[in-house]
Amino acid sequence: MSQLDTLLQKIEDKTYTIGIVGLGYVGLPLMWTFHQNDMPVLGFDIDEKKVDNLKTGTPYIKHLGTEMMQTLATSDIADATTDFSRLDEADAILMCVPTPLDHHREPDMSYVEKTTETVSKYLRKGQLVILESTTWPGTTEELMIPILEKNSGLKAGTDFYVAYSPEREDPGNPNFNTAKIPKVVGGHGEEALKLATAMYDTAIVQTVPVSDCKTAEAVKLTENIFRSVNIALVNELKVVYEAMDIDVHEVLDAADTKPFGFMKFTPGPGLGGHCIPIDPFYLTWKAREFERHTRFIELAGEVNTNMPTYVVDRTMHALNTHKKAMNGSKVLVIGLAYKPDVDDMCESPTFKIFDLLKAKGAEIAYYDPYIPEIWETREHAEYTGMQTVDWNKETVSGFDAVVISTNHSSIDYAELAVWSECVVDTRNAMNGIEHKGKNHIFKA
Missing domain, CATH: 3.40.50.720 (NAD(P)-binding Rossmann-like Domain)
Incomplete structure (x- = not known):
């Protein structure tokens, strides 16, 4: 059985562990959504308070309520940590980190770069790395993959897989939560796309595959540009x-x-x-x-x-x-x-x-x-x-x-x-x- 077939079987068997880096308004609902579908989840954050709150079931994002936090805190398939050496426990690593603008109104990619550097230290063969942060078209392949390959000595598309899937959260929306919002997915190669799509299919109402990572990155920008222009x-x-x-x-x-x-x-x-x-x-x-x-x-x-x-x-x-x-x-x-x-x-x-x-x-x-x-x-x-x-x-x-x-x-x-x-x-x-x-x- 090939490496890809083995991983797809783990997804089908629900023994495929999903690591989520960044437990804010995107990462926390995503963790909950996979957990609700019986997928093992491991959350990572540099903020000790968020991790402590997850372990004790204490809400820190009010609109998500208390039931979710209490369920995650007592679950035997969910955990949270500030110890990033545990990244090698995850089969997939989903990066949900901020991408703000700097004082010159230009992209501040420091969070993505630092997180990618950290992931690269613990990257192992067969892992899937997905960026969910909104960014400019080309980020995944021009910025992330070179860092991952250089620091790990592994080859994207051969040793490990990379994809991009933009978050589409609308905090507080009573009609659409993470599970109900279709997921756009672009992969670095056909195998990465197939693996990422299979993973999201376990928890999300619909996956929308596109031709590559930069197309998926452009989809999210287009959605928000449309809103910005019409609001203006x-x-x-x-x-x-x-x-x-x-x-x-x-x-x-x-x-x-x-x-x-x-x-x-x-x-x-x-x-x-x-x-x-x-x-x-x-x-x-x-x-x-x-x-x-x-x-x-x-x-x-x-x-x-x-x-x-x-x-x-x-x-x-x-x-x-x-x-x-x-x-x-x-x-x-x-x-x-x-x-x-x-x-x-x-x-x-x-x-x-x-x-x-x-x-x-x-x-x-x-x-x-x-x-x-x-x-x-x-x-x-x-x-x-x-x-x-x-x-x-x-x-x-x-x-x-x-x-x-x-x-x-x-x-x-x-x-x-x-x-x-x-x-x-x-x-x-x-x-x-x-x-x-x-x-x-x-x-x-």
């Missing part, structure tokens, strides 16, 4: 229609009744999250190598990046109607998470709104039921330790203006309408709620 379009429409005294949300709702040729996107205060504010610029960076320009991507980035400025301008206008200056006013921002009903503040536009409000002399505070305290981040260290205010009439009514940046479903917006005299709504959260007239609720 409706953000631009919001600004234009506001000047015309037209409610962009009413326009979009009506347009959405067309059963063909229209896909509804909603405007907001700017982009947040792990993907849309970042991923499109990976293609912009890579396109320069081929002397091509990504004008739509760059224009969309410009529009979306400027939305927090628009929000603050609208807040200043709202305060003026109440005969108050921004300088010295107390402003409460609702929502620090980048999207509703999650506790993830990655790339949240609220931080930019904070910066702009402070620059104009406002005193700022925030309310977010999912984030009681701001933990340390690379980009916004000055807000570390800042805590959410209490949600009650006495507290909220003490602010000169309230800006809705994230529309968590657990917030009582009818109460807000009573408690605050000046609300700036970037999410249409106050739609349909009775208010006190035109100088009460301001769309932004």
